[in-house]
Amino acid sequence: MSAVSDRRLLLVHAHPDDESSQSPATMARYLSEGAQVTLVTCTLGELGEILVPDWAHFTPAELGQHRLGEVSVAMGAVGVTDHVFLGGVGRYHDSGMVRDDEGRVLAPASLPANAFWSADLLEASDQLVEVIRDRRPQVLITYDPHGNYGHPDHIQAHRVAMYATLLAASPSHRPDLGEPWQISRVLWNSHNTELWTQGYAIAKERGIDLWPDIEGEPEPGRFGPDPARIVAVVETSPWLDVCRAALDAHRSQVDPADPFWQFYRIVQELPGAGEAYQLGFGIPFPDTGSLADDVFAGLGV
Ligand SMILES: [Zn+2]
Numbered sequence: 001m002s003a004v005s006d007r008r009l010l011l012v013h014a015h016p017d018d019e020s021s022q023s024p025a026t027m028a029r030y031l032s033e034g035a036q037v038t039l040v041t042c043t044l045g046e047l048g049e050i051l052v053p054d055w056a057h058f059t060p061a062e063l064g065q066h067r068l069g070e071v072s073v074a075m076g077a078v079g080v081t082d083h084v085f086l087g088g089v090g091r092y093h094d095s096g097m098v099r100d101d102e103g104r105v106l107a108p109a110s111l112p113a114n115a116f117w118s119a120d121l122l123e124a125s126d127q128l129v130e131v132i133r134d135r136r137p138q139v140l141i142t143y144d145p146h147g148n149y150g151h152p153d154h155i156q157a158h159r160v161a162m163y164a165t166l167l168a169a170s171p172s173h174r175p176d177l178g179e180p181w182q183i184s185r186v187l188w189n190s191h192n193t194e195l196w197t198q199g200y201a202i203a204k205e206r207g208i209d210l211w212p213d214i215e216g217e218p219e220p221g222r223f224g225p226d227p228a229r230i231v232a233v234v235e236t237s238p239w240l241d242v243c244r245a246a247l248d249a250h251r252s253q254v255d256p257a258d259p260f261w262q263f264y265r266i267v268q269e270l271p272g273a274g275e276a277y278q279l280g281f282g283i284p285f286p287d288t289g290s291l292a293d294d295v296f297a298g299l300g301v
Helices: 018-022 024-032 060-078 121-135 152-169 193-205 237-248 259-269
Strands: 008-013 036-041 082-085 139-142 185-190 230-235 274-282
Touching: 008 018, 008 024, 008 121, 008 152, 018 024, 018 036, 018 060, 018 237, 024 036, 024 060, 024 230, 024 237, 024 274, 036 121, 060 082, 060 237, 121 152, 139 152, 152 185, 152 274, 185 230, 193 259, 237 259
Parallel strands: 008 036, 008 139, 036 082, 139 185
Antiparallel strands: 185 274, 230 274
């Protein structure tokens, strides 16, 4: 389809691969409908865990360069041509993460130089303000306040996206960064909690030992937010091949044989599977009695 749409979508992700695990179908769908889709990635993912033994010797800087290539292949598969690194390639370094005794994700005590977690929030947000005022998206997609599972770079991406949304709209803020622009709606990508529960049961039947430490059924809430908070779902099924190609491009981070990614594929193939969103800011979806299937619904574009 040619570019016949005035719809403009901006996605803010922390590391290369997050866009391909969270929102590939959403990006592919809106590109196919002629919308403008812009991806902002905040770091190069230099501290990701390397899953391919041949690449285990990579230094963080080498891994960052390698992942630049991976995300480029992934975006080629999805069709995204407007891809920006926040502040320029390598401006912010992956902060890394650690887990406490209870498995909770935390920022490491010792952060690398230029870690995104220690970025000046105003400076980082202004870099996004410039992108927002230039691209003028109606809808922005990013993480929830907990960064979905607590990774410090995801939390920081959320903060930067939310702060920049407010700053970009204010005529008194940094007029040198462009004309003010009000984003109409911010969505937080989310786990589809009910589908994850179904997928967990199927994985277990197939002998995929997802979390060997869990005895019996996982407790309610294990898989993410209350499903009642999900307001929109973009269906995955028309875009399954694209989703797979995008994720497979991130080979340093994604091992298809790993139980988690096997589970992820099971969930992706379930009837009704889709990329789920919560409303983070702005105009609610029209009240139709069911979940919205279009992230722009009710915005008049
Ligand atoms: Zn990430």
